Amino acid sequence: MTAKQASGGRGIRRERTPFEWALLVVSLGATMAVVAGLVVSGLAGPRGPADLRVTVVAEAGGPASGGRPFEVTVTNVGGTSAENVVVEVTVGDVTREVNLDLVAKGDTESAAIVVPAYTAGPPRAEVVSYTNP
Amino acid sequence: MRGVAGGAILGVPLLYTQETWLHGRSVSPVVIAAGVIVVFGLNMALSYFVGFRPGRTHRPTEDAVVGMGLSVLLSFLLLVLLDRVGPGTSPENALGVIALTSIPVSIGFSVGVALAPRRGGEKAENVTGGGGDLLVASAGALVIALNIAPTAEPILLAAELDGVRLGLLVVASLVLPYLMVFYAEFGGREQRVASDGATQGPITETLLAYAVAFIVSAAMLAMYGRVDAVNGAATARVVTLAFPASIGAALGRLLI
Numbered sequence: 001m002t003a004k005q006a007s008g009g010r011g012i013r014r015e016r017t018p019f020e021w022a023l024l025v026v027s028l029g030a031t032m033a034v035v036a037g038l039v040v041s042g043l044a045g046p047r048g049p050a051d052l053r054v055t056v057v058a059e060a061g062g063p064a065s066g067g068r069p070f071e072v073t074v075t076n077v078g079g080t081s082a083e084n085v086v087v088e089v090t091v092g093d094v095t096r097e098v099n100l101d102l103v104a105k106g107d108t109e110s111a112a113i114v115v116p117a118y119t120a121g122p123p124r125a126e127v128v129s130y131t132n133p
Numbered sequence: 134m135r136g137v138a139g140g141a142i143l144g145v146p147l148l149y150t151q152e153t154w155l156h157g158r159s160v161s162p163v164v165i166a167a168g169v170i171v172v173f174g175l176n177m178a179l180s181y182f183v184g185f186r187p188g189r190t191h192r193p194t195e196d197a198v199v200g201m202g203l204s205v206l207l208s209f210l211l212l213v214l215l216d217r218v219g220p221g222t223s224p225e226n227a228l229g230v231i232a233l234t235s236i237p238v239s240i241g242f243s244v245g246v247a248l249a250p251r252r253g254g255e256k257a258e259n260v261t262g263g264g265g266d267l268l269v270a271s272a273g274a275l276v277i278a279l280n281i282a283p284t285a286e287p288i289l290l291a292a293e294l295d296g297v298r299l300g301l302l303v304v305a306s307l308v309l310p311y312l313m314v315f316y317a318e319f320g321g322r323e324q325r326v327a328s329d330g331a332t333q334g335p336i337t338e339t340l341l342a343y344a345v346a347f348i349v350s351a352a353m354l355a356m357y358g359r360v361d362a363v364n365g366a367a368t369a370r371v372v373t374l375a376f377p378a379s380i381g382a383a384l385g386r387l388l389i
Contacts, residue, residue, distance in 0.1 A: 024198060024199055026202060027198050027200075027201065027202020027203055027206075028198050028202060029202070030201075030202040030203075030205040031169075031201045031202045031205060034169065034205050034228055034231060034235075035166050035169055035170065037162075037224065037225075038162040038163065038165055038166035038169070038228050038229065038232060039162070039163060039166050041162045041225035041228065042162035042225075043163065045162075045225060081158060101155070102159060104158035104159055105226075106223035106226060107222070107223055107226055133159040
């Protein structure tokens with residue numbers, strides 16, 4: 001009887017090598033870590049709607065791109081991701097709008113705006129709208 | 134390496150898809166975990182009938198575990214390389230993107246033997262020599278590049294990747310196809326390694342295949358109006374597209 005026949009036509013049976021054992025252990029660990037991590041974060045993470053926190057800071061280095069650049073940072077501390085996020089930033093009497101495709105829950109996204117160099121006053125920002133995914 | 138080759142062939146196009154990056158962060162983690170578990174069952178069945186180890190399909194569960202685990206690790210490495218996952222990404226979102234990307238990669242693992250038969254594709258014997266290698270390399274690169282070049286991803290990635298990551302992408306574009314073609318025990322490996330033709334040494338052939346993938350990528354981007362000058366931005370776009378194209382070029386060479 002050949003080895004193939006002995007294995008019922010499913011290939012040659014042989015003992016696992018140390019490398020194959022190591023590969024199996026690492027693979028099992030990686031798979032379990034991903035599945036367990038997803039389940040735990042899905043069940044134990046924050047719940048409820050998206051909660052977007054906006055901060056605006058002047059970019060270091062002074063005037064650039066024909067005006068005063070500001071960095072707009074949006075952090076989602078809520079329990080749901082937010083898509084098509086629209087943020088309105090006002091500096092003095094100048095208003096700029098920032099659009100972000102997605103701010104996932106637990107994530108931070110940032111963008112830059114530029115206002116004219118003559119604009120004075122501190123920046124103010126608010127979330128105007130977003131959609132639920 | 135046969136599983137890695139299969140996984141790279143099926144997984145890289147999805148890796149270059151914005152929706153994967155977005156949905157990996159917006160879809161419920163529990164839903165993604167359920168998807169991974171369902172695909173794991175599918176991989177067990179595929180490993181029973183096909184697998185990535187020729188002549189050994191009597192341990193489908195073990196092979197499915199190895200395929201899934203290595204897919205997770207390969208996806209993680211490629212996502213870090215492309216800066217889709219990094220220190221600023223929350224663990225939950227990183228796990229989501231990695232899990233979504235690893236699903237097609239794991240299926241590639243499970244059908245690794247079938248993707249590139251050990252004795253090569255039909256009529257493979259008709260394609261001989263270095264010229265034949267480069268011909269099928271260009272065809273493989275064209276198939277992948279043609280699918281990705283019209284999309285926004287090469288432009289987006291090229292704009293966001295720094296010089297170090299672009300350099301590492303070139304290294305990956307050389308090393309991964311080299312391992313796939315010369316270490317995956319696919320068709321014609323012995324003859325390929327033993328050949329002493331001017332273009333058939335492992336390193337020479339790998340470099341020439343990358344050059345082909347690079348040229349094909351540049352041509353595809355130019356055709357779609359994505360490259361219209363020789364400058365840093367254009368080079369970054371070509372390098373970004375040349376990575377999946379080099380995987381396609383490797384697949385072409387595996388089939389002969």
